[in-house]
Amino acid sequence: MTIPCVLSIAGSDSGGGAGIQADLKAFARSGVHGMTAITAITAQNTVEVRAVEAVSPGMIKAQIAAVADDLGVDAVKIGMLGSVATIEAVAEALGRLPAGTPIVLDPVMVAESGGRLLDVDAEESLRERIVPLVTVVTPNVAESRVLARAGEDVPLEEVARRIHALGPGAVIVTGGHREEASDLLFDGERFESIPGERHPGGAAHGSGCTHSATLAAQLAKGRSLMEAATAAREIAGAAVRDGLREVGAGAGPVNVLGLRS
Ligand SMILES: Nc1ncnc2c1ncn2[C@@H]1O[C@H](COP(=O)(O)OP(=O)(O)O)[C@@H](O)[C@H]1O
Numbered sequence: 320m321t322i323p324c325v326l327s328i329a330g331s332d333s334g335g336g337a338g339i340q341a342d343l344k345a346f347a348r349s350g351v352h353g354m355t356a357i358t359a360i361t362a363q364n365t366v367e368v369r370a371v372e373a374v375s376p377g378m379i380k381a382q383i384a385a386v387a388d389d390l391g392v393d394a395v396k397i398g399m400l401g402s403v404a405t406i407e408a409v410a411e412a413l414g415r416l417p418a419g420t421p422i423v424l425d426p427v428m429v430a431e432s433g434g435r436l437l438d439v440d441a442e443e444s445l446r447e448r449i450v451p452l453v454t455v456v457t458p459n460v461a462e463s464r465v466l467a468r469a470g471e472d473v474p475l476e477e478v479a480r481r482i483h484a485l486g487p488g489a490v491i492v493t494g495g496h497r498e499e500a501s502d503l504l505f506d507g508e509r510f511e512s513i514p515g516e517r518h519p520g521g522a523a524h525g526s527g528c529t530h531s532a533t534l535a536a537q538l539a540k541g542r543s544l545m546e547a548a549t550a551a552r553e554i555a556g557a558a559v560r561d562g563l564r565e566v567g568a569g570a571g572p573v574n575v576l577g578l579r580s
């Protein structure tokens with residue numbers, strides 16, 4: 320049995336809390352080999368996103384092809400895409416992966432500190448070019464309302480239904496910003512609530528990245544969607560519980576590896 324190889328297509332967070340840095344830690348936590356195709360470099364800390372620089376579409380496609388041609392890709396996690404040009408490049412590269420490769424999309428739009436990580440004019444491309452290609456999409460509540468074009472008055476179940484109608488295999492609306500912090504899974508037939516304790520705030524920077532990367536890793540290990548979603552909720556929740564509240568002046572990074580000095 321060889322170790323699963325999982326690819327993160329995402330942006331770099333210089334503060335190490337979210338993005339590819341969070342994904343590699345989450346992959347290690349789940350015992351898979353992590354690989355990266357970096358889409359953008361952000362100058363970011365716990366307080367703000369100071370600058371964003373996109374990686375060229377050609378270089379993004381080259382990174383994906385390089386790992387696919389040699390190591391193989393057992394699952395993909397997609398995070399920050401940033402622009403229409405990046406979305407086009409990633410859509411093309413995904414089309415060259417073997418059919419049936421599990422693909423998890425965390426539709427990153429805005430950092431917890433408030434900085435925009437997806438151009439407003441790229442929201443439509445994300446909805447039309449990437450969402451229909453994926454196995455499961457994992458928006459938080461705000462992202463789910465943007466994808467579904469649904470206002471606050473629309474119940475979350477209806478929001479999930481509208482996203483599912485765009486074409487992904489399943490939808491998980493993550494619960495970090497809900498009162499009870501339970502995730503809501505819809506596979507096109509049934510709704511499943513994935514409950515978990517709510518832990519104190521102050522260290523949830525990177526919780527969405529950790530959740531989606533863990534989900535991809537667990538799918539690469541052959542877990543069912545429900546098993547993988549349950550593990551992702553549990554591991555992301557524990558990463559918030561153990562989060563590094565003392566690091567930085569803003570929301571501290573999650574701590575998926577349980578590090579302590
Ligand atoms: N305070 C918290 N306590 C427990 N689990 C949390 C907390 N915040 C987030 N999570 C979990 O982390 C994952 C990501 O949640 P969420 O905050 O919705 O995403 P994002 O970071 O993209 O805004 C979900 O599984 C969610 O349930």
Ligand SMILES: Cc1ncc(COP(=O)(O)OP(=O)(O)O)c(N)n1
Pocket residue numbers: 329330331332337338339361363398399427429430431432436523524525526527528529
């Ligand atoms: C480079 C980069 N990618 C993604 C995010 C957003 O990550 P997320 O896990 O949703 O956590 P918050 O930033 O919302 O706490 C990011 N900030 N940077």
